[in-house]
Amino acid sequence: MNELTVDDLADVRAGDKGDTLILAVLPRDVEAYALLERSLTPEAVARHFAVTDPVVRTELPHLPALVFRVPSILAGGVTGHSGLDGHGKTLGYHLLMLRLERTL
Template identity: 40%
Template sequence: MKLWDLAHSRTGDKGNISNISLIAYDPKDYELLKEKVTPERVKEHFKGMVKGEVVRYELPNIHALNFVMYAALGGGVTRSLSVDMHGKGLSSYLLDMEI
């Protein structure tokens, strides 16, 4: 099953840091997301893109996880040669993860 079956996502950025939220459509799926979508799995999923640490924050009141990915944007908006300098497409890529 793909994450997009259980959740939606939003992405933000600050410098070379990408911030991705993963929000369960149904609150009953939040525990499954917590179990399956670990910082290690996210780092592996973004292998080659995310050079730094991945930190996960849990937001149980809104059934969401927030992943902060360091060294993820090729140096940041003003330095990156990437077509998606802000990393807005990273949320779609996360939702493509198989769990």
């Protein structure tokens, strides 16, 4: 099997809106965008983060970027959670570790 990770293809920036994590995936080139567009589905992201609420993906091909909205993952968000990462910044790194199968 010919596997790679999101980190091999893109950078990720994370933010939050309440209890919702926002992840911007910024591919390094056109080929990486095409592969991520095929492989990095909302379902794959939901499985990776083990969430049951629907993950929403917004495609921005002219940027290029893929933006994911992952609901109900920040344990109440910045003001509602006493943990160190209420903004979800480390979860951006977690997405970089998601393994993808290289498709031709």
